[in-house]
Amino acid sequence: MPNLFISELFYSIQGESSYAGLPCIFIRLSGCNLRCKWCDTTYALSKGDVYSLDEIMSFVHKHKVRLVCITGGEPLLQPNVIYLIKSLLNENYKILLETNGSLPINKLPHSVIKVMDLKCPGSGMTGYMYWKNIDYLSKMDEVKFVIGSREDYDWTKDIILKYRLIERCKVLCSPVFNILSPQLLASWILKDHLPVRLQLQLHKYIWGERRGV
Numbered sequence: 001m002p003n004l005f006i007s008e009l010f011y012s013i014q015g016e017s018s019y020a021g022l023p024c025i026f027i028r029l030s031g032c033n034l035r036c037k038w039c040d041t042t043y044a045l046s047k048g049d050v051y052s053l054d055e056i057m058s059f060v061h062k063h064k065v066r067l068v069c070i071t072g073g074e075p076l077l078q079p080n081v082i083y084l085i086k087s088l089l090n091e092n093y094k095i096l097l098e099t100n101g102s103l104p105i106n107k108l109p110h111s112v113i114k115v116m117d118l119k120c121p122g123s124g125m126t127g128y129m130y131w132k133n134i135d136y137l138s139k140m141d142e143v144k145f146v147i148g149s150r151e152d153y154d155w156t157k158d159i160i161l162k163y164r165l166i167e168r169c170k171v172l173c174s175p176v177f178n179i180l181s182p183q184l185l186a187s188w189i190l191k192d193h194l195p196v197r198l199q200l201q202l203h204k205y206i207w208g209e210r211r212g213v
């Protein structure tokens, strides 16, 4: 029976992506290969607790929603995640998989919706991006830029243009919470007529900055 290292399992409102606002089951895998300056889940960087696939699936079955978010940490660091994905797909769950953009996504089943970060310079992690992933994105997938400054925003615009991201997938731009004001980012997007989705981390507006939501 495959095991996974888990940071937390919880049921909440999805705060990010184009699925924001929907009830969702979260499976947060522990461990990460990056150390972003703005990391808001530092508690997930450590090893976490071992859960069997059965234990995770029984948590999922307790809730009546069909949307599951596999997140981290970095979920693709654990090869056993594929068993979890297959189990969920076998039971027809819709899966959002949040990944930090540093590891290949091409082995994941097509029907898994990838929500992939492209780390802006302010995060300090741009050098770790696996750029070939952009070729593997489909229209139902989403890329996310977390923007902390005007420099990050200008970089984001350049990357969107260079890789024609708008034609490939959904594009999300999120201000770093409590660092860049949503109003300022909104004004830049509107001025440039940038066809991206401004994303606020809804869960933080509902519950504040805490775990398990």
Ligand code: SF4
Pocket (backbone or CB within 6 Å): 032, 033, 034, 035, 036, 038, 039, 040, 041, 042, 044, 072, 073, 074, 100
């Ligand atoms: S990739 Fe995510 S979990 Fe890892 S350090 Fe960056 S923000 Fe934190």
